[in-house]
Amino acid sequence: MIREFQISDTEQVMKLWLSGNKDAHFFVPEGYWHSHFDEVQEALSAAKVFVWETDGSITGFIGMADNYIAGIFVDEKCRSMGIGAQLVTYVKQRYDSLSLKVYQKNVQAVMFYQREGFSIRSEEMDEDTGEREYTMSWENKGEADERTM
Numbered sequence: 001m002i003r004e005f006q007i008s009d010t011e012q013v014m015k016l017w018l019s020g021n022k023d024a025h026f027f028v029p030e031g032y033w034h035s036h037f038d039e040v041q042e043a044l045s046a047a048k049v050f051v052w053e054t055d056g057s058i059t060g061f062i063g064m065a066d067n068y069i070a071g072i073f074v075d076e077k078c079r080s081m082g083i084g085a086q087l088v089t090y091v092k093q094r095y096d097s098l099s100l101k102v103y104q105k106n107v108q109a110v111m112f113y114q115r116e117g118f119s120i121r122s123e124e125m126d127e128d129t130g131e132r133e134y135t136m137s138w139e140n141k142g143e144a145d146e147r148t149m
Helices: 007-024 030-043 083-092 107-115 143-147
Strands: 002-004 048-054 057-065 068-074 097-103 119-126 131-139
Touching (some): 007 048, 007 068, 048 083, 107 119
Antiparallel strands (some): 057 068
């Protein structure tokens, strides 16, 4: 079930954030994620976060800053079960356009976003990590009219 983030979710969400980043971004030194942990934890209160909860446990979440997907994370044991796709669908129903940045070396994520209808719009260097990343976007092509009926 998808629901809005609550402060009591912080510990579970941050565990998913840290383990997900270490797993998906093996090419970025682990210390980078640890050094940004407190900053991200503080940002949770300013972001719009939706969590996927199963039997009282958070197994995925998506963080939004306006129409920008700041991150999407699914517990390693629950990947490829449709949770990520359902989280993306959930935010697509609430926004007319979405954008995100994804590291080029995170090929699985790039392919996931492309399957979800996102297109690569630009390529740049992430100054903090020295890694190449794509900016990807999705636009609602007339579905908004159906949502408001």
